[in-house]
Amino acid sequence: MATSTYSEIPGVYSESPRPLATLRRTLRTYRYCVAATMMLGLVITLAIVVSVMIGSSLTATQQDPPTDPPANHSLVTLMSLTWPRRDQYWYTLRWQRSRTMTPDDPHKRQYDDDPLNPDDPDGPEWTSPDHSTFPDNDTWNWNQSLVHGSTKEQQKTQVEEELAKRNMSLVPGSASYKHQHTFRKTDPLATTMAKQGYLMDQATTTMKDRMNLTREAATLDSQWVGDLSSSVYCDKGRQRPLPSPCNPASKYRSVDGTCNNLKNPTWGASFTPFRRALPADYGDGVSSLRVASDGGELPSARQVSNTVHKNKLAESHSYTVHTMSWGQFVDHDITLTALSKGSGGRSIPCCSQEVLQQPSLLHPECASIPIPPDDPYYSTYNQTCMEFTRSAPAPKCHFGPREQLNQQTSFLDGSVIYGTSDHQLASLRAYHDGLLLSQVTLDGRELLPPSNDREDGCNVQDQYNYDRFCFISGDTRVNEQILLTILHTVWARQHNLLAITLKDLNPDWNDEILFQEARKIVIAQIQHITYHEYIPSILGPTFMKHLKLSPQMEGNHTTDYDELLHPCIANEFAAAAYRFGHSQIQGLVQKIDGPGKNVEFSQLNSITFHPFPLYDQGHMANLVRGEGTQSAAAVDTFFSTQVTGKLFRGDNKFGLDLVSVNIQRGRDHGIGPYNRWRMYCGLQPASNFSDLAHDMDIGALRSIMNTYRQVDDIDFYTGGLAERPIKDGLVGPTFACLIADQFLRLKHGDRYWYETQDQPQAFSREQLAEVHHTSLSRILCDNVPELGSIQRWPLRNFATGNPRLPCSSQSIPRVDLGPWEEGDL
Known part of the structure; x- marks a missing residue:
């Protein structure tokens, strides 16, 4: 087992090609003399460089960060990168090639000559730049x-x-x-x-x-x-x-x-295991929680929460609470x-x-x-x-x-509705007319099936005594907060609405065909809304266009599927970057009645694991109206006290701190520090705190400086939230980098992507054109009958270009299932 450092293989993290094989053989012959000479020179050089760096670093860190720069150029940097980004598979495979095979050593392991999996670690397939900024030789019985x-x-x-x-x-x-x-x-x-x-x-x-x-x-x-x-x-x-x-x-x-x-x-x-964008960063290299760059302990996650992620009300100027809810719904579809x-x-x-x-x-x-x-x-x-x-x-x-x-599938495939196993799906199906199971209230409203387990941690006696139970769906987190429960209910209703319509069009279709066709359309609609309405809000239209992430229109298919692209969810995405949505959580949840005269607010901790008001007529519509009227909190380092001490409190004196849990989870998963991700995303690594002023909010940076000893200690979650957003986006460059890469993989790495032209899974052109008419506003209107009206784009705040329309308006297109009539399949 070789134990030497990464300096033997420049190019594993950096993008400089390794020396030519002939030169390496010459150096190997005189390696001891060369090594001794180089070591002496290196020691002297390092002593000088380190002393200078320490002096300059001390001087720099003692100063206040400079004021905000006039413009944020991080989006330009991201758009100059190669996409999708490399992940751990690339780094470890090249490491393997370098350690086990060289052209001049016949005793090393040899590989088949596969052009898709090249052997030579010096070849252009391995050394072509992807514009990362890792310094040379930076590595990892x-x-x-x-x-x-x-x-x-x-x-x-x-x-x-x-x-x-x-x-x-x-x-x-x-x-x-x-x-x-x-x-x-x-x-x-x-x-x-x-x-x-x-x-x-x-x-x-x-x-x-x-x-x-x-x-x-x-x-x-x-x-x-x-x-x-x-x-x-x-x-x-x-x-x-x-x-x-x-x-x-x-x-x-x-x-x-x-x-x-x-x-x-x-x-x-x-x-299956999460994929990694970069190799893990554990304290011992194997499994212990990440430590500080000097080998000491990092500040307590609660200390970071107290000093950096303080309570402050800062609302988004553009996005509603629907944005937060949809982000959580998507998260639960792809990670658990x-x-x-x-x-x-x-x-x-x-x-x-x-x-x-x-x-x-x-x-x-x-x-x-x-x-x-x-x-x-x-x-x-x-x-x-x-x-x-x-x-x-x-x-x-x-x-x-x-x-x-x-525990979830990585694909955006509606598993949040249908489950992730045949056994779980079977428990959710009615097995007639393609329908999902439901319960129907006395006034005819369709709700999710009840969870009759009185010890499930959600049900309470004063509710189930009146036959009001928590709910079951394809994901066990369905009852976590009532706005999430509403989306589960809406999509279960949408499935059944589609199945009933398909049955009318094709009376001879059996239960299985009706169910699978309705499920296929639901998944397509979730994918379309996510990529047409939600992801553009995170990344901004410029970045979306650059990555070609936006959906096609009017029935046009794509040929983007890449069987070599790993679609699994990145650990760093799940444990850090995509948790940015927790910053959007409002401490108060708004309800508005039909006429709009009565507006009520409830504290967030009072509606967690309390979905029972959905049994009351009109309550769902009141909450959906409130979501569309209330602005989400801004994406920044500030959090409501409802989640930094009262999360899941219920009737108890205190609850959990979600921010502390997020930070600790990143350390638990071996997520590398923030500075590492700057390099991964093409940004210049920071040698001191002041270097971060170009990308971070100054107030947040000052708090970070007062919390961490070294710039290389900053947790990725905290550093990412402190960044100023990229142009027209919600998140900063490092979070945008990870999120863009993941959603690119979920699109190009999904053989069943809804716009694919590959048969037999493809929609016909006419069918796909109808799917392209899907919008969240129409889904909510069709499945919350009491709603009455809604913004054309519910994730966005009411504005001149985003009017509130009656659900009967032709400006909210409908999906016509005519192309699914027998003979068109």
């Missing part, structure tokens, strides 16, 4: 290790059994309980798979320590040690079941996302990170007095968030510890750094 990993996994199980024996878990009804048990539900399959992942993570850590590997080598080298799939330590029962053989002629996408990519059937499937669980799926207590007083009961997956003694909110309640359990490790049968598991 099996059995005994495996035995130790198995032992550690058994010890973890013993702790879980002891906790279960003592009946210790999070207090039912507490904010942490609601978060871990009710909101972030973890499937038993994910819990089983995590056991394999934890074993291999511990084995990797042991191997790293025994072999004295560097942090970088542990991150990138260890995964190439060997395939352990035949080892007794690779338990097939703890891995995702293999998918059935793919049918290339299938007209409809699978429920679990398998077989979308025929060459890689599990790409984008549920219960599994959490570590205890015995029998119990939630894990990390901050209880019994655990704090008896360390032997502390679960190894605890990563509780320290609360400062002078905390302005929690100190009132004598709280010094915030519950936090690490995300479940993804299973693997090789050494390597910890990865996390996505």
Whole structure:
């Protein structure tokens, strides 16, 4: 096992080609003499450079940041990059090529001559620039290790059994309980798979320590040690079941996302690891939480929340609360990170007095968030510890750094409505006329099916005594907040509306055809709204046009599908960049009655896990009107106290801090610091805090300077939110970079993308032209009959160019299902 540093392979992070093979052979012959001479010169040079840099850095950091620059040029930088961006697969594969194969060494491993997977690490396929700004040379006894990993996994199980024996878990009804048990539900399959992942993570850590590997080598080298799939330590029962053989002629996408990519059937499937844009950045290179650049501890996530992400009301001038709701709906369609669980799926207590007083009961997956003694909110309640359990490790049968598991399909495929398994889908179908199950109120309104489990963490006695239950849908988070529940309800109604209309057009179609055709149209409409109305608000029209992300119109098809493009959700997107929407959350939720005379407000914490008002006539329409009238909060570093201390509070004295959880989750997932992502996105790396003034809000930057010791310590989530937005967009350049890359992959990497011309999955030109008429305003009008009127573009605030129209208006186009009549398919 080689343990040398990345300086052997310039070009893995930087874009400079490696030296020619002939020159390398010459240098190899005289390598010891050359190395000694270079080392002496390097030491002297470094001593001079470091002393100068330290002096200049100290001088720079002691000064206030300069004032805001006159213009933001970050969008120009982003548009100069190559898209889609490279991800970890590129970096690790080139690393593998460089370490295991050179043209002049016949004993090194050789590869097939595949033009799509080039061998020569010096070739243009590997060295062509993508305009990143990483500096040159910037990088990153099996059995005994495996035995130790198995032992550690058994010890973890013993702790879980002891906790279960003592009946210790999070207090039912507490904010942490609601978060871990009710909101972030973890499937038993994910819990089983995590056991394999934890074993291999511990084995990797042991191997790293025994072999004295560097942090970088542990991150990138260890995964190439060997395939352990035949080892007794690779338990097939703890891995995702293999998918059935793919049918290339299938007209409809699978429920679990398998077989979308025929060459890689599990790409984008549920219960697979997140993809990484860059290699993981763990404290030990394997699994421990990220540490500061000097090796010390980072500031507590709660401390960062208190000092940088303060409470301040700053409303968006352009976007309504609908934008926040749609963003959450999309997020739940493509991501659901599994959490570590205890015995029998119990939630894990990390901050209880019994655990704090008896360390032997502390679960190894605890990563509780320290609360400062002078905390302005929690100190009132004598709280010094915030519950936090690490995300479940993804299973693997090789050494390597910890990865996390996505329980959703990566594709924008309506899994939030239909579920991610055949079993789950079966529980949601009526199995007649292509319909989804529903319950109908006495006044004829269609609602989601009830959750009859009275212990689901959402249902409460004073409601189910009157047969008012929480709801079930394709995603377990459906009841988290009532605006989200409304979107679930609207799309279930839309499916059934489509199925009924298709039945009228084609009386001979059976239940399966009706269901699959309605599902196919629903998915297409969700994709169209997302790319036509939502993503342009995030990235701005200029960037959208540059990336060619906007939908076609009038039935035109696309030929963009790329089977080599990995569509899976990036870990950094899910754990940091796409969480920008939490900044848009308003502390108050608005309701407006039909005539518009009565306007009411409710605190956000009073409507979480409280969907019962939807049983009341007119309540849904009142909330939808309120969403369209109320401005979303601006995307910035400021957050409402409703989410920075009262999240999921319910009837309790205090709740969770969502910002602290987000920051800690990034560290838990090994998400690299903010400066790393500047380089990834083509921005110049910051050598001191003042360098960030060109891209960050000055007030936020001052708070960051008072919180972090070094510029390389800034968490990606905090740094990304502090950036000024790109032109006509909602987010700054680094978040825009990650979001653009992900949605580009979700479009070009989806074989069933709604605009594809490939058969048999393609819509006809006439059908696609009708899908292109889809709008969120029409979906809401058709499925919330009491609504009456709405803005033409609900995500945007009412304005001259965005009038409020009656739902009967012809200016809100309707989708005509005539092209689906028998004979047109």
